Amino acid sequence: MNTDAAKQYSNLVFDLGAVLIDWNPRYLYSKIFATAAETDFFLENICTSDWNEEQDAGRSLQDATEMLISEHPEYEAHIRAFYGRWKEMLGGPIEDTVNILKALKESNRYKLYALTNWSNETFPLALLLYPFLQWFDGIVVSGREKMRKPQAEFYELLLTRYNIDAQNTLFIDDNQRNIAGAAACGIEGVHFTSPLQLKEVLAQKSILS
Known part of the structure; x- marks a missing residue:
């Protein structure tokens, strides 16, 4: 049976x-970075999945963004894009x-x-x-x-x-x-x-x- x-x-x-829902940060960052290697480096070392999960657990987007910018000021514009252009990470249903x-x-x-x-x-x-x-x-x-x-x-x-x-x-x-x-x-x-x-x-x- x-x-x-x-x-x-x-x-x-x-x-x-x-x-x-199809969500992928690469949809956005492939527009921002010239190569896939740069996108991979950024998402694996700067705006990481572990960092993003803290927002999922309730940390404010502003606190998360400012914290990361203080650690990686050379990536300020790229970090701000994560939530500033978040809608571009959505691929649709x-x-x-x-x-x-x-x-x-x-x-x-x-x-x-x-x-x-x-x-x-x-x-x-x-x-x-x-x-x-x-x-x-x-x-x-x-x-x-x-x-x-x-x-x-x-x-x-x-x-x-x-x-x-x-x-x-x-x-x-x-x-x-x-x-x-x-x-x-x-x-x-x-x-x-x-x-x-x-x-x-x-x-x-x-x-x-």
């Missing part, structure tokens, strides 16, 4: 960036995943939630740009809560706020670290690699036909 198909799910939780979300919404079989590492200062722009975010029954934004994936308290906040049972919940995220964080809280995860892969997994679990 297919145990995946036998299990009953009530709640589906989506990550947003790289699952439903990942349409095939949005279509999956739409089918799930129209099925009326599941509660749909989003759990996202995102700055509270930039998230309002996403709400304006992407109407499908209104389809969720609840969205928990790390920058608003001042905690983020993969911290256990962030997952527990989602479960508590919306009275969700971890045992009948499926969490979808492109970062294996975040899947492990969910598992530690008793939430089954799907490591998202593509819309097609997600569709196949959901079919295997009898969530989508």
Whole structure:
């Protein structure tokens, strides 16, 4: 017997960036730097993912920007562009995943939630740009809560706020670290690699036909 198909799910939780929304700083910095090597150096050594995650956890964009400029004054203009031109990092919706979300919404079989590492200062722009975010029954934004994936308290906040049972919940995220964080809280995860892969997994679990 297919145990995946036998299990009953009530709640589906989506990550947003790289699952439903295409966000990549390289979209911006490929316009700013002449070569891919310069872009890579800047994003790996100056405006790093670790630095960005602190904004996702609630640090203000202004504090983050000024701190980095004090450390790398020669890159001031490039650093200010990170949030000054942040919208240029957005590549648009990942349409095939949005279509999956739409089918799930129209099925009326599941509660749909989003759990996202995102700055509270930039998230309002996403709400304006992407109407499908209104389809969720609840969205928990790390920058608003001042905690983020993969911290256990962030997952527990989602479960508590919306009275969700971890045992009948499926969490979808492109970062294996975040899947492990969910598992530690008793939430089954799907490591998202593509819309097609997600569709196949959901079919295997009898969530989508």
